[in-house]
Amino acid sequence: MTVGxxxxxxxxxxxxxxxxxxxxxxxxxxxxxRILRDADRAQDAVQQAFLLAWRELARLRDPERFEVWLxxxxxxxxxxxxxxxxxxxxxxxxxxxxxxVMADPVVSVDDxxxxxxxxxxxxxxQRAAFVLHHHAGFPLDVTAxxxxxxxGTVKSRIHAATRGLRAxxxxxxxxxTEVRTA
Amino acid sequence: xxxxxxxxxxxxxxxxxxxxxxxxxxxxxxVVGMRAVSRRRPGPLPGGIQMPSILRLAVAAALVxxxxxxxxxxxxxxxxxxxxxxxSESASPTAASPTPRLxxxxxxxxxxxxxxxxxxxxxxYRLPADAGLVVDGGDPTxxxxxxxxxxxxxxxxxxxxxxxxxxxxxxxSETSPATLLSGGPDAVIRYLEHxxxxxxxxxxxxxxxxxxxxxATFTPHRKEAACPDLWLWAEEGSFTQNSSWDAIGKxxxxxxxxxxxxxxxxxxxxxxxWFATAQEFIDSVKFE
Numbered sequence: 001m002t003v004g005x006x007x008x009x010x011x012x013x014x015x016x017x018x019x020x021x022x023x024x025x026x027x028x029x030x031x032x033x034r035i036l037r038d039a040d041r042a043q044d045a046v047q048q049a050f051l052l053a054w055r056e057l058a059r060l061r062d063p064e065r066f067e068v069w070l071x072x073x074x075x076x077x078x079x080x081x082x083x084x085x086x087x088x089x090x091x092x093x094x095x096x097x098x099x100x101v102m103a104d105p106v107v108s109v110d111d112x113x114x115x116x117x118x119x120x121x122x123x124x125x126q127r128a129a130f131v132l133h134h135h136a137g138f139p140l141d142v143t144a145x146x147x148x149x150x151x152g153t154v155k156s157r158i159h160a161a162t163r164g165l166r167a168x169x170x171x172x173x174x175x176x177t178e179v180r181t182a
Numbered sequence: 183x184x185x186x187x188x189x190x191x192x193x194x195x196x197x198x199x200x201x202x203x204x205x206x207x208x209x210x211x212x213v214v215g216m217r218a219v220s221r222r223r224p225g226p227l228p229g230g231i232q233m234p235s236i237l238r239l240a241v242a243a244a245l246v247x248x249x250x251x252x253x254x255x256x257x258x259x260x261x262x263x264x265x266x267x268x269x270s271e272s273a274s275p276t277a278a279s280p281t282p283r284l285x286x287x288x289x290x291x292x293x294x295x296x297x298x299x300x301x302x303x304x305x306x307y308r309l310p311a312d313a314g315l316v317v318d319g320g321d322p323t324x325x326x327x328x329x330x331x332x333x334x335x336x337x338x339x340x341x342x343x344x345x346x347x348x349x350x351x352x353x354x355s356e357t358s359p360a361t362l363l364s365g366g367p368d369a370v371i372r373y374l375e376h377x378x379x380x381x382x383x384x385x386x387x388x389x390x391x392x393x394x395x396x397x398a399t400f401t402p403h404r405k406e407a408a409c410p411d412l413w414l415w416a417e418e419g420s421f422t423q424n425s426s427w428d429a430i431g432k433x434x435x436x437x438x439x440x441x442x443x444x445x446x447x448x449x450x451x452x453x454x455x456w457f458a459t460a461q462e463f464i465d466s467v468k469f470e
Contacts, residue, residue, distance in 0.1 A: 014216060021212055025204030033200050043208045050212045079321065106195040115196045125321070135197050148319030148326065152423025156356070160418065162193075169189035 006063035009054075017054055024067070025050070027136065028074050034131045035078045037119060045081045049074040071138075071146045075128045082124040110172055118168030122161050129154050130161035297470075298325045302345050303438040305391070308466035313459045315341070323417065327463065339456050341447045341463055348416035349373045354409035360416030363442060367396035367435035370442055374433070379404050379412055388434070390445075391469045395436040402427045421448075432457055438469050 002023065008016035028049065032042035052073050060069055107115075119127065125147065132143045133154070140158075144151045297306045302322045309315045309327070318328040318337075328340040349370075352358035363369040375382045384399040402412055405427045411420040421431065429448040436443050445467075447460040 017216065018213060021204070021209060025209060025212075026202050029204045029208065030200060030202040034197060039201065039205075043205060043211075046204065047208055047211050047215065051215045054216050107192055107199065111192050112196060115193065131197070134194070150419075150424040153419045155423065156418045156420065159356070165193050166189045169187075169192055173187070 002066060003063045006057070006060070006066045010057045010060065010063065017057070020053075020066075021050055024070060028070070031071070031131055031136050032074060032078050034135050035075070035124065035127045036081055037116065041081045042078075045074060045077040048077040048080070052077070068142060068145055071132070071136075072148065075132070075147055078128060079124050111169060114168040114172040115165055118164050119161075122164055123157075125149075126157045126161040126164075129157035133158055298343070301325055301343070303441065303443060303469050305343075305467050305469045307463060307468075310459050310462045310466075313463075314338075315459075315463065339447065339449065339460075341445060341460050343467075344415070344417065344444050344446070346370075346415045346417055346442050346444055350413055350416060353377050353412050353414055354379070356411070356413050356420070358413065366437050367394065367442065370433075370435040370444065371396045371398045374398060374400055374414070377412070377414075379409055390434065390436045390464060391467055393436050393438060393469070395434055397432070397434045400431045400433065402429070402431075432460065434464055 002020070005016045005019050005023070009020055025046065028046050029042055032045040032049075033039060036042050036045065049070065053070050060066060122130070128147055129143055132138045132146055133140060138146065140151050140154055144154045147154065294309050294311060295306070296309070296317060298304060298320055300320060300322055301324075307327075314329040315327045316330060317325070318330075318340075319326045322345075324342060324344040326340060326342050328337040330337045346363075348360040348362050350358040351361050361373075363373050371382065371385055374380055379402055380400045381403055382398050382400045384397070386397055388395045388397055402422055405422075411422045413420050422429075425431070425448045431446060431448040434445040436445075445460075445464050447457070449456050
């Protein structure tokens, strides 16, 4: 279905491209939000990625590679957003435009704060690899293709991100224990 | 009671907690924006399309370079390895796989000549004709040029340009502390020579962009349990994970404004042709 839509959109069919936006837009927004941790900038990144995709689609030779190609545009747009405006805002809870999001009871407010702070200390490249693999579920080789680096580098980035986030949780737990035993 | 919790469960729950629907306002912006965007065509741009002025400049620059190349090809004598010809379809940085050019088309005004403008020390380069190299990702600390294998998601060869800040106290450990490599480009080569798992040979001095540079050929060996992979630089990435223990690496180090900038490539065998191509690329680099 996607391939047919891509081919029609490539030929200039605007409705077909809108269908692609509907099909992939939510997932792209979810990925961009989790990389940037900011709903406004995630919206900017998604918009930039889709407009670039529309502009360049005629040059995509293999419609079956549309998804990887689109996600690569998205990640590049996230990098641009992250670098153009280094104003990281810690958010206790995401504030999307459409409807409330239920906070997961597994994650305490302290955990969330610690994880947000730790995530902000990661590079955009580490964040992207981590989100693409662990949230979006892309295999390592596809993640590598999307971000344009070897698989080994992707593994290294994910490892660094995981290590940083685990350390934040454990440090937070340690502080909590000390406070309780003081 | 202090109940131990699994950090990975908490991280997974935190990661999943967030929006997964495209906001309606964003969708509207995309649809409205589509009408204002001039679409690229696979062939020449037809008349009448309104291009942004920066795109017109980029196209004009590309035309000038292309005309120059054609003139050279027609007029100049043609030594076997020098002629400038148009790149094959798969070699073009304008091919399907997106590159930094999609964000800013003016960065590489032609398929063969480009500028790594987002690198910490911007440089211009010329891709060797018919080598099949494409610009395949870059940021302020590294640029990657690769030769994709047509019809696959793999690549045959690559050249990595990186700014490095140091080596590692223990190159066998991903978590090793970094070590400073004080001094000129030679300091980097000396560091490689002190790594027991590397054999370093051929160390001629050279110049890149008029700057003093050091080069070396190195081969990893002695893979053992205590050293499953080599992490050469303070920065992320393992040489042996990204290539292999059998790879032959070539490195060129140049001092740019007090930073060590390295050009690295590797090959599973002594591929004289590829190393010559990589050297042609490196020799074309001019730091701005």
